[in-house]
Amino acid sequence: MYFIIGIIVLILATAFLIISRRKSGGQTVNADNSVIFIVGDKNAGKTSLLYCLSNQNSSIQTTNSIEPNQTELVKPNNQGVIVVDVPGNNYQKEQFLNKIQEAKKIILVTDSSETSQIGATAAILYNILISIPFQKSKIPILIVLNKQDKEKAYKAPDFEMFLSREIEKIKKSRKAVQEQRENTNDRIRFQENQFDINDFPTIKIVEQSVKDCNIQEVQKFIFN
Numbered sequence: 001m002y003f004i005i006g007i008i009v010l011i012l013a014t015a016f017l018i019i020s021r022r023k024s025g026g027q028t029v030n031a032d033n034s035v036i037f038i039v040g041d042k043n044a045g046k047t048s049l050l051y052c053l054s055n056q057n058s059s060i061q062t063t064n065s066i067e068p069n070q071t072e073l074v075k076p077n078n079q080g081v082i083v084v085d086v087p088g089n090n091y092q093k094e095q096f097l098n099k100i101q102e103a104k105k106i107i108l109v110t111d112s113s114e115t116s117q118i119g120a121t122a123a124i125l126y127n128i129l130i131s132i133p134f135q136k137s138k139i140p141i142l143i144v145l146n147k148q149d150k151e152k153a154y155k156a157p158d159f160e161m162f163l164s165r166e167i168e169k170i171k172k173s174r175k176a177v178q179e180q181r182e183n184t185n186d187r188i189r190f191q192e193n194q195f196d197i198n199d200f201p202t203i204k205i206v207e208q209s210v211k212d213c214n215i216q217e218v219q220k221f222i223f224n
């Protein structure tokens with residue numbers, strides 16, 4: 001009799017342990033954790049940045065993975081931050097734009113040694129700026145001008161100039177296309193003034209080189 005009771009207690013205890021483990025495992029992605037997205041054109045250095053953040057810089061393996069990679073960091077106050085590397089093939093998709101509302105902050109990485117990336121970077125930024133979550137809560141955005149170690153890398157003032165030029169192109173083409181399913185949130189395209197990044201107080205531009213994990217500005221942005 002005692003033997004049977006013993007077995008039952010053991011089974012119940014094991015079941016309880018398994019269930020509580022599962023619950024705490026699931027909590028790594030609960031609503032208390034803030035989520036930060038890393039976005040940017042292909043080859044900008046997103047995955048490298050994620051590896052630096054997760055201290056695996058000794059073995060940077062970059063892939064064109066379709067699945068987002070993510071890492072969980074712990075702030076000094078013990079609050080968790082999940083940083084997600086969002087691969088480039090997702091940005092035009094509505095799924096991504098809907099997901100922006102989950103993001104506490106966004107890191108937009110660009111290869112500043114490649115002026116050819118500015119168009120794609122501008123398009124990503126534009127889509128974020130006209131998304132409802134951004135317009136509602138003005139999510140902080142850090143634009144990382146990566147690969148500053150390269151000789152040809154441009155600096156922030158040049159980037160601002162190139163960027164507004166590209167955004168003006170997007171405005172023009174969006175105005176021209178009178179689509180029926182047009183995005184009514186897109187107020188930017190009707191703005192007469194030339195696009196100026198300084199009109200957006202939650203956007204900051206920094207020059208970095210992710211290569212040797214010199215990412216102090218990114219860390220400040222994440223942890224502050």
Ligand SMILES: Nc1nc2c(ncn2[C@@H]2O[C@H](COP(=O)(O)OP(=O)(O)O)[C@@H](O)[C@H]2O)c(=O)[nH]1
Nearest residue numbers: 042043044045046047048062146147209210211
């Ligand atoms: N010179 C230099 N190369 C970098 C830097 N950051 C990343 N890279 C290289 O750029 C390439 C693309 O990086 P990756 O992180 O895969 O870009 P992703 O496509 O945005 O994820 C890789 O060969 C990296 O080693 C940097 O700061 N300087």
Ligand SMILES: [Mg+2]
Nearest residue numbers: 046047063064
């Ligand atoms: Mg990558």
